[in-house]
Amino acid sequence: EAGVVQSPRYKIIEKKQPVAFWCNPISGHNTLYWYLQNLGQGPELLIRYENEEAVDDSQLPKDRFSAERLKGVDSTLKIQPAELGDSAVYLCASSSKTSSGELFFGEGSRLTVL
Amino acid sequence: GQNIDQPTEMTATEGAIVQINCTYQTSGFNGLFWYQQHAGEAPTFLSYNVLDGLEEKGRFSSFLSRSKGYSYLLLKELQMKDSASYLCAALIKAAGNKLTFGGGTRVLVKP
Numbered sequence: 001e002a003g004v005v006q007s008p009r010y011k012i013i014e015k016k017q018p019v020a021f022w023c024n025p026i027s028g029h030n031t032l033y034w035y036l037q038n039l040g041q042g043p044e045l046l047i048r049y050e051n052e053e054a055v056d057d058s059q060l061p062k063d064r065f066s067a068e069r070l071k072g073v074d075s076t077l078k079i080q081p082a083e084l085g086d087s088a089v090y091l092c093a094s095s096s097k098t099s100s101g102e103l104f105f106g107e108g109s110r111l112t113v114l
Numbered sequence: 115g116q117n118i119d120q121p122t123e124m125t126a127t128e129g130a131i132v133q134i135n136c137t138y139q140t141s142g143f144n145g146l147f148w149y150q151q152h153a154g155e156a157p158t159f160l161s162y163n164v165l166d167g168l169e170e171k172g173r174f175s176s177f178l179s180r181s182k183g184y185s186y187l188l189l190k191e192l193q194m195k196d197s198a199s200y201l202c203a204a205l206i207k208a209a210g211n212k213l214t215f216g217g218g219t220r221v222l223v224k225p
Contacts, residue, residue, distance in 0.1 A: 040220070101144070105156035
């Protein structure tokens, strides 16, 4: 069974440019998460989806960040415009109702803003 | 709010035992996860405790005390490949299940 797939793995952009990350969760997982992880720190939740509905986006900086999961399967996270402080790893994870809350993570998209 | 604390870094010798402590203050607590994360890789599941007590899984064990808001991960017979970050995460029952992570403990295993 394929795991959570994310792309791109690495992205280098200049500040004020837009960037987008894509995530395809494990088949059948209805819950999808986007986390931000700074170097040497734990992941911080940005947004959580139950199917196509964003049920928790309280930590998403909505002035520059947006996300969508239109058909309740794959998801896109966008930053526009990017700032230097956005340099981090963006992790996508998914879970199912039967997994007792266990999250399955993708390998992440490492963003460097110059 | 939610608060999860764990040490930043620990060093141990190959073959030894290391215990990583985690304390949490959360509302709606519904269980405690431990994840392992090697540098540059995705976090991977190690253990899940929802009831008080010790869960043993090979060289790794995890303990939970809900009344004390305390958990630990015990790594026995340390191997060099155990050098990684270990993330403590509390499952919060809020609009479904939400996993909130601590800052992670970087464990360095020396020969």
